[in-house]
Amino acid sequence: MGENISTRVAYGRALEEFGGREDIYVFDADLKTCTMSEYFSYKYPERFFNVGIAEANMVNIGAGFAACGATALVHTFAIFATGRVYDQIRNDVCYPGLNVKVVGSHAGLTVGEDGATHQALEDISLMRTIPRMTVIVPCDAYETRLATKAMLDFKGPCYFRTGRPAVECVTDSIPGYSFEIGKGSLLRDGSDVTLIACGLMVQEALKAADLLAAEGISARVIDMATIKPIDREIIVKAANETGAIVTAEEHNIIGGLGSAVSEVLTDEALVPLQRVGVKDRFGHSGPPKDLLALHGLTAQNIADNAKIAISRK
Amino acid sequence: MLTEEKRKLELEAAKIRKTALETIHTAGSGHIGGSFSMAEIVTVLYNKEMNIDPQDPDKKDRDRLVLSKGHCSPVMYATLARRGFFPVEHLKTFRKLDSDLSGHVEIHVPGVDMSAGSLGQGLSVALGMAMYAKCNNVGNYVYAIMGDGEIQEGQIWEAAMAAAHFKVNNLIGFVDNNKIQLDGRLTEIMDPDPIDEKFRAFGWNVISCNGQDVEEIADAIEEAKKSEDKPTMIVAHTTKGAGVSVFEDTCRFHGGQPTPEEYDTAIKELDDTIASLEV
Numbered sequence: 001m002g003e004n005i006s007t008r009v010a011y012g013r014a015l016e017e018f019g020g021r022e023d024i025y026v027f028d029a030d031l032k033t034c035t036m037s038e039y040f041s042y043k044y045p046e047r048f049f050n051v052g053i054a055e056a057n058m059v060n061i062g063a064g065f066a067a068c069g070a071t072a073l074v075h076t077f078a079i080f081a082t083g084r085v086y087d088q089i090r091n092d093v094c095y096p097g098l099n100v101k102v103v104g105s106h107a108g109l110t111v112g113e114d115g116a117t118h119q120a121l122e123d124i125s126l127m128r129t130i131p132r133m134t135v136i137v138p139c140d141a142y143e144t145r146l147a148t149k150a151m152l153d154f155k156g157p158c159y160f161r162t163g164r165p166a167v168e169c170v171t172d173s174i175p176g177y178s179f180e181i182g183k184g185s186l187l188r189d190g191s192d193v194t195l196i197a198c199g200l201m202v203q204e205a206l207k208a209a210d211l212l213a214a215e216g217i218s219a220r221v222i223d224m225a226t227i228k229p230i231d232r233e234i235i236v237k238a239a240n241e242t243g244a245i246v247t248a249e250e251h252n253i254i255g256g257l258g259s260a261v262s263e264v265l266t267d268e269a270l271v272p273l274q275r276v277g278v279k280d281r282f283g284h285s286g287p288p289k290d291l292l293a294l295h296g297l298t299a300q301n302i303a304d305n306a307k308i309a310i311s312r313k
Numbered sequence: 314m315l316t317e318e319k320r321k322l323e324l325e326a327a328k329i330r331k332t333a334l335e336t337i338h339t340a341g342s343g344h345i346g347g348s349f350s351m352a353e354i355v356t357v358l359y360n361k362e363m364n365i366d367p368q369d370p371d372k373k374d375r376d377r378l379v380l381s382k383g384h385c386s387p388v389m390y391a392t393l394a395r396r397g398f399f400p401v402e403h404l405k406t407f408r409k410l411d412s413d414l415s416g417h418v419e420i421h422v423p424g425v426d427m428s429a430g431s432l433g434q435g436l437s438v439a440l441g442m443a444m445y446a447k448c449n450n451v452g453n454y455v456y457a458i459m460g461d462g463e464i465q466e467g468q469i470w471e472a473a474m475a476a477a478h479f480k481v482n483n484l485i486g487f488v489d490n491n492k493i494q495l496d497g498r499l500t501e502i503m504d505p506d507p508i509d510e511k512f513r514a515f516g517w518n519v520i521s522c523n524g525q526d527v528e529e530i531a532d533a534i535e536e537a538k539k540s541e542d543k544p545t546m547i548v549a550h551t552t553k554g555a556g557v558s559v560f561e562d563t564c565r566f567h568g569g570q571p572t573p574e575e576y577d578t579a580i581k582e583l584d585d586t587i588a589s590l591e592v
Contacts, residue, residue: 025448049444049479057437057471064441067420067427068377068449072441087431092438096420096428 002172003141007199008105008162010141012036014148015073016043024152025065028075029055035075035105035162055080059088059100066098071152077111078104078120078161086126094132094157101151102127105162107137108250109278109295110200110288112164119283120161125255127159128228134158134181135227137249137257139202142172143225146179154181163250165288167200171223184231190220193306194238194245198224198257201248201276207299208248212306219306230260232268239269244309246274248302250292253277272312274305314528318361322527324590325395326356330556331583332391332401338576340408343416345566347460348388350491350524350551355392357530358456367397370423376453377426377442381435382460382489383417384568389425390414398424433466435459436486440476443484443544454538458487462494465503470515476544477516484544485537486517489524491553495567512546524549557582 003010015026016039026048032038041048051058055076062072074081081104082089093100107120127135136151136158138144144162151158171177174187184196188209197205202223209219220242222234239245245265247258258275265273278295292298330352337343359365363376380389387407394401399422406412413422417430427438439457446453459469476484488508492499499505509519518540522529530549537545554560557579559571571579 025445046448051475052478054468054471054475056434056468057440057475060434060437060468060472061441061444061475063427064379064438064443065445066441067438068442068445068451069373070445088434091431092428092434 002169004166004168005141006163006166007138007140007144008036008164010144011103011148011160011162012039014145015040018149018152019044021071021152023069024071024073026073026075027051027058027062029053029058029080031076034077035103037075055085056088059085059102060092062100063092063098066100067096071099071101073101073103075103075105077118078107078123079118082120082123082126082159090130094130097132097156099155101158101160103160103162106164107161108163108199109283109291109297110163110165110250112288112291113285115285116282121252121278121283122255123161124227124249124251124257125259128255128260132157133228136181136225137161137198137227138225139199139223140167140169140171142169143179143223147225150179150181161199163200168203170203170206179225182226182229182231184234185223185225186220186234187223188221190218191242192218192244193310194220194222194242195248195302195306196222196224196235196238196245196257196261197248198227199250201250201297204297204299205248205302208302208306211299211303217306217310224257227257227260230264232264235261235264236269239265239271243313244272246276246302246305246309248276248297250297251277252280254280272309274309276302276305314531319528320590322356322360324587325360326352326527327556327583327586327590329356329388329391329395331580331587332395332404333387334579334583336387336391336404336407339405342408342570343387344384344568345560346493346553346564347382347489347491347567348385349554349556349560351385351458351489352388352556353525353527353530354458354487354489354549355388357527357534359392359396361531362534364453367424370398374451374453376456378456378458379427379435379439380418380429380458382432382458382463383429386416386418389418390422393424432460432463433468436469436472439484439486440472440481443481444479446483447481454483454485456485456487458489460494461488461490461492461499461505461508464488464505464508473512473515473517480542481544482540482542485534486544486546488546488548489551490548491551493553493562493564493567495564497564509548516543518543518545519548520545521548521550524551525555556586
């Protein structure tokens, strides 16, 4: 709790911690030392299967287990966990409504040096568009542990996105913070603008709020760890009370958190929205921090966009 | 197999074909060719080999079946309805807006163990079910029925490799080897032969049989159940559209429909077959 570790490591520990239930079966496609399903594999080897480099087969083996009543968790990099097996997830997990959890690690630009083919920037969009799918993107170790527990207790298809780099733990120090699927979390209150973020952009949003505060701008910060079903209530409330919104995600600006928020605003509360994210481009090899800066995913970018959103009121 | 049992199974296969054809005719669409080629396979499975209970379709220790070639829902639904999982009358709603009997098989229909539609995926699902059974000492068998065109999909071979690796001897697959796919003959489009040698090379126990012969199918399944540490693939040599002359050995009725005259001829031929098999 409170450690500055990656969400994938926090997830792996949580899966090991909460994986004692006999109906839980875990699968990996030759990446268990990366997705961190390995912790579970050592503790519960009789309920762990490494299926080799065959992601499509893995998803459907999971579907077969789930059809028999199991809770099946399949693991690989986010890029392969979504795009490569979209058809299997859509037709064999979500359509029959089976209890399969798709856990994609190494999401976003911060895979770093491995480059564009490994940087999932469309995964939230792909998973969000499938009926019956729940999409969870935790931001730090504390939230990841709680979200993992909630996902295991929840029955139905779910996509769970984790990241490679160590990230600062922020949610543990928020009074009254709790994780619930389908609920955003108010991390900081504010009145001039609302910053809605997911994943490691939550930490950047908090820093952006500090930057804005220094300029006399009061920014609300919402951690939107569930992208689907999206917390409409917290978005509409923020729109009505602050009048301007910025979204921030380590994902293409098409189809992800920004799109989900804009859909709610279009339906219920039209206020200026600025979307911080990767601008419909592929990634590149490089140090994670430099990649985030290159694509405009920093606290400063969020703060700049907040001022634009406020100016559009 | 006793002569009487064989006659009864052949009669049931003929009745299933007629019911499937009437179902497709009422709906105005549906897949005849692949349904008819596998009629004897599902007849033997659901009326002789499988441990199932129409009164308790979800019973935990039942044998399970994944119809990976999910477009052959007419023969599947006809088999299940005639076996008592739901009323035969209900087949009249096949492919209708307010019906649970969709164009491709789906899990919410009593007796159906898995939805299917996108080809190449059912063997992996059946493998998962077979592995689950091993983990939980269920003691059942899991069946998967694939088309021969379907095994052009790469995922079939992912599943084939994994099934041998995990030693699931309770997994029994069928390739409905009718030699014709939607666009034409397999040999002209993408020839998967030799199917038996390929699965053998992947570590499977492989049995070939005449897929239109109920006795050979039953014998193949009994032999498959004796496999000690390998999954079994039964390569069932069949004829697309088998059982009705006008439908046989052509890709025209993969998804295409007969003319009214052809339909009447087909029903008459099936009636004649049924009459010849009834005592």
